[in-house]
Amino acid sequence: MATSGEAPESWYLALLGFAEHFRTSSPPKIRLCVHCLEAVFQFKPPQRVEARTHLQLGSVLYHHTKNTELARSHLEKAWFISQQIPQFEDVKFEAASLLSELYCQQLLLHNLVDSAKPLLRKAIQISQQTPYWHCRLLFQLAQLHTLEKDLVSACDLLGVGAEYTRVVGSEYTRALFLLSKGMLLLMERKLGEVHPLLTLCGTIVENWQGNPIQKESLRVFFLVLQVTHYLDAGQVKSVKPCLKQLQQCIQTISTLHDDEILPSNPADLFHWLPKEHMCVLVYLLTVMHSMQAGYLEKAQKYTDKALMQLEKLKMLDSSPILSTFQVILLEHIIMCRLVTGHKATALQEISQVCQLCAQSPRLFTNHASQLHTLLGLYCISVNCMDNAEAQFTAALRLDNLLERINPDHNFPVSSHCLVAAAFYIRGLLSFFQGRYNEAKRFLRETLKMSNAEDLNRLTACSLVLLGHIFYVLGNHRESNNMVVPAMQLASKIPDMSVQLWSSALLKDLNKACGNTIDAHEAAQMHQNFSQQLLQDHIAACSLPEHNLISWTDGPPPVGQFQAQNGPATSLASLL
Structure with a gap:
């Protein structure tokens, strides 16, 4: 309220009260709150009171109403007046911070985004003697550049922040700046710069002695980047020790109580994420790892835990990052459902992602391509191939992905998992073209790479395809050596399509070899898988959400579904 040296009038204190x-x-009575604050101006208050009241009004209007124009007007006045008052840092910089935040939320009004940058730059320039605000404003401007995909400028600012905190003796916030920079370098795939930076961060984190929760949160941030780096590189086996450390770290942090003693260095008054958010993030990374490794039941288990936690958090917390976590979790579980033969559930979850994206234009922009890709995968699973092609085309159009993944020129070889998958796709193409020796060569490369990093699903797919090739070539013994482990691995995942394929091959193999009992058993298994998939196919195509397969442009259609009979698609390839 009033700063030291002021003698506030009783009318002012009464109105504030x-x-x-x-x-x-x-519930809050915001209209009456605003009336009380507006009444302060009737008394023609001194500049300090005037500036502070404009800030309070702007803050209330910004956080509790949709009247952004009036909020903006009050915050601009608070910023303008407070610059003329010496030693009025809190009001001055809070006004700048809130005003730039408001500008950034109105990204569609491009001139306002441009207004945020000079405002923040000026505030950063004049805040160097106020460590907390200087650091906070640097983080804020870096975030704005990140939102605009200008990662180079964002990294530069985070570097400035790291050097400033080193000078003012805040190793904790220095680590936050460096870890944030590492996160952006990973996004830019500047791996040569990431490694030395993460090594430096690891040293700083281990050597820093301070608040236990702050120290553990730094360690979580550091390990999250390491795990993400491994997963992005498709190194599912190599990441296990790091992931285990991260899971142990989040268990430790969940048992610690928040220390209410404020840090002695004002530059240390930051935290990366609330520990509840960190917990969801660790669940999410565990799901991503399980999906890549082909442990689909484990992926489902951790997704359920994470979504349950998210539902509780969203009742009390409107942070946009929670919706982002929810969408990414749903994207993974949808892929899981399609593999395990639960298309109807997958479709309903795709609809849920549509609803979440419809509530946030930024979320939709970031996930539209993934949404169309998931719909394309669903279309393939129900044999709507024309719709699948349209969905994948929409995904490529939104992401400009095609020009970045030309395998003849610039395929992203940094990902072990993607390279292994690319060999499988080339093997599949060679198989369909009848070039069996070439197909075997590609598939053996896939097997070598997938075995090296425990990529179970790729291993299962490669084995069954090799088994099919050997069967076509008449080498029944070698075919059996491939198909039996493929079936065992597919059952463990469980992958319904590979089980269907394997059981069909086993039926034909045993029949060709005269093993009547085994052939009958394989035929029964094949029939069971066929019936499960057929029933799920009919259930999915009967849902009103099935109409989503026709959506290829514009915002996600929410509440526009109409029930229809399933499309008359052929089930021949399914059965």
């Missing part, structure tokens, strides 16, 4: 009472009422 009433305003705060109305703001904290249940």
Whole structure:
């Protein structure tokens, strides 16, 4: 409220008291709160009171109403007046921070985004003697550049912050700046710069002695980057020790109590994420690892835990990152459902992602390509191939992905998992073209790479395809040596399509070899898988959400589904 040296008038304190009472009422009475604060101006208050009241009004309007124009007007006045008052840092920089945040939320009004940058730059320039605000404003401007995909400028600012905190003796916040920079370098795939930076961060984190929760949160941030780096490189086996450390670290942090003693260095007054958010993030990384490795039941188990936690958090917390976590979790579980033969559930979850994206334009922009890709995969699973092609075309159009993954020129070889998958796709193409020796060569490369990093699903797919090739070539013994382990691995995942394929091959193999009992058993298994998939196919195509397969442009259609009979698609390839 009033700073030292002020003698606030009783009318001012009374109006502030009433305003705060109305703001904290249940439910809040924001209109009455605003009236009380506006009444302050009737008394022609001194500049300090005027600036502070404009800030309070702007903050209340920004956080509790949709009247962004009036909020902006008050915050701009608070920023303008406070610059003329010496030693008024908190009001001055809070006004700058809130005002730039408001500008950034109106990204569609491009001139306002441009207004945020000079405002933040000026605030950063004049805040160097106020460590907390200087660091906070640097983080904020870096975030704005990141939102605009200008990662180079964002990295530069985070570097400035790291050097500033080193000078003012804040190793904790220096680590936050460096880890944030590492995160952006990973996004840019500047791996040569990431390795030395993460090594430096690891040293800083281990050597820093301070608040246990802050130290553990730094360690979580550091390990999250390491795990993400491994997963991005498709190194599912190599990441296991890091992931285990991360899981142990989050268990430790969940048992620690928040220390209410404020840090002695004002530059240390930051935290990366609330520990509840960190917990969801670790679940998410565990799901991503399980999906890549082909442990689909484990992926489902951790997705259920994470989504349950998210539902609880979203009742109390409107942070946009929670919706982002939810969408990424759903994207993974949808892929899981399609593999395990639960298309109807997958379709309903795709619809759920549509609804979440419809509530946030930024979320939709970031996930539209993935959404169309998931719909394309669903279309393939129900044999709607024309729709699948349209969905994948829409995904490529939104992401400009095609020009970046030309395997003849610039395929992203940094990913072990993607290279292994590329060999499988080339093997599959060679198989369909009848070039069996070439197909075997590609598939053996896939097997070598997938075995090296425990990529179980790729291993299962490669084995069954090799088994099919040997069967076509008449080498029944070698075919059996491939198909039996493929079936065992597919059952463990479980992958319904590979089980269907394997059981069909086993039926034909045993029949050709005269093993009547085994052939009958394989035929029964094949029939069972066929019936499960057929029933799920009919259920999925009967859902009103099935109409989503026709959506290829514009915002996600929510509430526009109409029930229809399933399409008259051929089930021949399914059975």
